[in-house]
Amino acid sequence: MTDVASTVTLARTALYAGLLAGALDISAAIITNLQVPARVVLQSVAGGWLGPAAYRGGWPTAWLGLASHFALMLVIAVIFIAAAAAFPALRRFWFPVGVAFGVAVWLAMTFLVVPMSASTLTPPADLMTALKPVAVHILAVGLPIAWVARRMLGAG
Known part of the structure; x- marks a missing residue:
């Protein structure tokens, strides 16, 4: 395969x-937080840029949150x-690697990215509170990315 074809x-x-x-x-985030409108879930992502003002911005800040979420997922996938x-x-070994990657993404987001942002979100207080978001990152981030890599790039 040529370098251009490989890059593509x-x-x-x-x-x-x-x-x-x-x-x-993002679907999992909305579904697991049905007590708040989807707009608020998306605004919480925009809160990384805007802090608490994100919740006062209506749908424009929700769209910013959605765009930011997909941009970040693209960076995570590229890595x-x-x-x-x-x-x-x-x-x-895509399955165990995908599980580990999902956990790693959750750790990086929870303890590095979000604390360095303007977000007011805080890390979970205990292990039981962390289990749901860790499971979501495994099932919705780590495993799908690892599966797509194996499917499109081959088993190696």
């Missing part, structure tokens, strides 16, 4: 993985796809 394949794989994980993850292209074992 990697970019297409990252795009598909990012779109799939982004759709699954995994680049690693999976360099290390075929990540594709060969």
Whole structure:
């Protein structure tokens, strides 16, 4: 495969993985928070940029949150796809790797990205509170991205 074809394949794989994980993850966030409107869930993502003002911005800040969510998922997918292209074992053992990647993404988002942002969200207070978001990141982020990598790039 030529370098251009390889780059296009990697970019297409990252795009598909990012779109799939982004759709699954934001859907899970909305479904697991049915006590608030979907707009508020999306505004909480925009809160990373705008802080509490995100909740006063109506649908424009919700759309900012949705766009930000998908942009971040694309970055997360690019990181995994680049690693999976360099290390075929990540594709060969996609299931346990996907589980580990989902946990790693949750840890990075919870303890690095969100605290460094303007968001007012706080990390879970205990293990039981953390289980649901960790499970969501495994099922909606780590496993789908790893599966797309194996499916589109081969088992290695």
